[in-house]
Amino acid sequence: MNPGPTLTPSELRTLFLFEKLDDAQLEQLSSAGRIEVIEPGPVYREGDPATCFYVLVEGTVVLTKLSGGTEVELVRTSHRGSYAGAWTAYMGDRVPQLYNGSMTVPERSTFFVLDAGDFARFMADWFPMALHLLEGLFFGNQNSREILDQRERLLALGSLSAGLTHELNNPAAAAVRATASLRSRVAGMRHKLGMIASGAYEPATLHALIEIQEEAVGLVTEAPTLSPLEESDREEAIGDWLEDHGIAGGWNLAPNFVQAGLDVAWLERVAAATSPSILTGAVAWLNYTIETELLMNEISDSTRRISSLVGAAKQYSQMDRAPFQISDVHELLDSTLVMLSRKIGPDIDVVKDYDRALPRISVHAAELNQVWTNLIDNAVGAMDGRGTLTIRTYRDGGCLAVAIGDTGSGISDEVRDRIFEPFFTTKPVGEGTGLGLDISWRIVDKHRGDIRVESRPGHTEFVVRIPLAGQEGDHDE
Known part of the structure; x- marks a missing residue:
C-alpha cells in the first residue's frame, strides 16, 4: 500500500479519466497511487525507461518530442x-517500455502518479476486453504498416529493376551488334592480308x-x-x-571516314602513296581498319555503360556495404538518378546544382x-513527364540540405497539410499506398533531420535537412 499522500476516491472521481470507475476500483487506485508536487523543469526524458503514469491535478504540462535534434512541442495544457x-x-515486454517523448x-504542478506496474495490472483486471482491443489495434497497425512498407519498397524495386533492365539492354544489344559486325570486318582484313602476302603491294607502298x-x-x-551540316558537307566532299577516283561504293565509305575524323586531304595522301591500280584495294583495306576501330570503340563504350549502370545499382542498393557508413550525398543522388533515368524520360530536364564542398x-x-x-x-509524376527537375545541395546552418524541385502544378494547401500522413495519397485507388512520404519522413527523422516543403503553381520543392554534427547517437536498424 502507498504510504504517501494520495487522492481520495471522491477526488479521483473528479478526474475525467476515472469518473466511470466504481467505488472499489477507486479505492484500489487511491491506495496504489500517490500525489507528487513537481517543481518547474523536466519530469522525464524521451527514451528513458517508462516507470510512471502521470495524471495532472493542478498546474501545466508540456509534452515534446525530438525531431532533427530539436525539441518540438506537441502539447501544452493546464487541463x-x-x-x-x-x-x-x-x-x-512485447513493446519497449520507454517514454516516447519528454x-x-x-x-x-501537482500530479496523481501510478507506478507502471500498477497501471498495467489495473488495465488487465478492470478492462480485459478493452485491453485486447487496444493490443489488437496497436499490433495490427504495426503489422499493417510493416506489410505496406515492404510492399512500397517492393513496388519501387520492381519499377527500378524494370528501368535498369531496359537501360542495360541498350548497351548490351549494341555490344552484341558491334561484335557481330567486327567479326565480319576482321574476316575482310584477313582476306586483304592474303592479297598482301601474295605480293600485290610493293614493300615501299605497303610501308x-x-x-x-x-x-x-x-x-x-x-x-x-x-555539326550535322559540317558532317554532311564532309561526306559529300x-x-x-572517291567517285572521281573510280572507287565503287564510295558513298557507303564516306560516312565511316567522316566519323573517323578523316577528310579529302588525308585521302590525297593515300593516293600519293599508291598507284591507281591498287588505290581501290588500299582504300578498302584502310576502311576495314577504320570500321574495326569504330566498332571496338562502340563495344568499349557499351561495356563501360554497362559497368557504370552496375556500379550505380550497387551504389544505390549499397550492396556489400555496411548499413551505416560515411557517404557522399552526391554519389547517392547520382546513383538514384541513374536508377530512375527511364522513368524520368527524355522530356524532363535534370538540373544538378551541387555544393561539392559539403562534407561526407x-x-x-x-x-x-x-x-x-x-x-x-x-x-x-507531378510534371506528367515534361518539365524541369532541379536537385540542389547546400549548407543550411548546421545541416546538409538536399532540395528536390519540380515545375509541376503544385500542391494545394489542403493536400500539403496531409502529405506526410500515413496512407494519405492523391493517386487513384490501387496506384499508391500513401506511405512514400511517411516512410521518407521516418527515415529522415531517424537521421535526426527533417523534411520541409514549399509549393506554388509551377514550383514545388521538398528540402531534406540532415545535421552535420551529432550523428553519433542511436543508429540501430
Missing part, C-alpha cells in the same frame, strides 16, 4: 486530468600504307565533333573524291536512397 507517461505499460512542467593506317587509328580516337556524412545510405527515390518519383 485537469490530462495524462502522460507509461501508458503502454499494459502491453508488458515531459516538463513550466510551473509548480607507306601501314603508316597511314596507324595515323588513321589515332585519328579515330580523337575525331572532332561536327569525300564521296565526290554518416548515414544509412540505402535508406536515404529510398528517400531520394520517393521524392524524385513524386516530382516526375
Whole structure:
C-alpha cells in the first residue's frame, strides 16, 4: 500500500479519466497511487525507461518530442486530468517500455502518479476486453504498416529493376551488334592480308600504307565533333573524291571516314602513296581498319555503360556495404538518378546544382536512397513527364540540405497539410499506398533531420535537412 499522500476516491472521481470507475476500483487506485508536487523543469526524458503514469491535478504540462535534434512541442495544457507517461505499460515486454517523448512542467504542478506496474495490472483486471482491443489495434497497425512498407519498397524495386533492365539492354544489344559486325570486318582484313602476302603491294607502298593506317587509328580516337551540316558537307566532299577516283561504293565509305575524323586531304595522301591500280584495294583495306576501330570503340563504350549502370545499382542498393557508413550525398543522388533515368524520360530536364564542398556524412545510405527515390518519383509524376527537375545541395546552418524541385502544378494547401500522413495519397485507388512520404519522413527523422516543403503553381520543392554534427547517437536498424 502507498504510504504517501494520495487522492481520495471522491477526488479521483473528479478526474475525467476515472469518473466511470466504481467505488472499489477507486479505492484500489487511491491506495496504489500517490500525489507528487513537481517543481518547474523536466519530469522525464524521451527514451528513458517508462516507470510512471502521470495524471495532472493542478498546474501545466508540456509534452515534446525530438525531431532533427530539436525539441518540438506537441502539447501544452493546464487541463485537469490530462495524462502522460507509461501508458503502454499494459502491453508488458512485447513493446519497449520507454517514454516516447519528454515531459516538463513550466510551473509548480501537482500530479496523481501510478507506478507502471500498477497501471498495467489495473488495465488487465478492470478492462480485459478493452485491453485486447487496444493490443489488437496497436499490433495490427504495426503489422499493417510493416506489410505496406515492404510492399512500397517492393513496388519501387520492381519499377527500378524494370528501368535498369531496359537501360542495360541498350548497351548490351549494341555490344552484341558491334561484335557481330567486327567479326565480319576482321574476316575482310584477313582476306586483304592474303592479297598482301601474295605480293600485290610493293614493300615501299605497303610501308607507306601501314603508316597511314596507324595515323588513321589515332585519328579515330580523337575525331572532332561536327555539326550535322559540317558532317554532311564532309561526306559529300569525300564521296565526290572517291567517285572521281573510280572507287565503287564510295558513298557507303564516306560516312565511316567522316566519323573517323578523316577528310579529302588525308585521302590525297593515300593516293600519293599508291598507284591507281591498287588505290581501290588500299582504300578498302584502310576502311576495314577504320570500321574495326569504330566498332571496338562502340563495344568499349557499351561495356563501360554497362559497368557504370552496375556500379550505380550497387551504389544505390549499397550492396556489400555496411548499413551505416560515411557517404557522399552526391554519389547517392547520382546513383538514384541513374536508377530512375527511364522513368524520368527524355522530356524532363535534370538540373544538378551541387555544393561539392559539403562534407561526407554518416548515414544509412540505402535508406536515404529510398528517400531520394520517393521524392524524385513524386516530382516526375507531378510534371506528367515534361518539365524541369532541379536537385540542389547546400549548407543550411548546421545541416546538409538536399532540395528536390519540380515545375509541376503544385500542391494545394489542403493536400500539403496531409502529405506526410500515413496512407494519405492523391493517386487513384490501387496506384499508391500513401506511405512514400511517411516512410521518407521516418527515415529522415531517424537521421535526426527533417523534411520541409514549399509549393506554388509551377514550383514545388521538398528540402531534406540532415545535421552535420551529432550523428553519433542511436543508429540501430
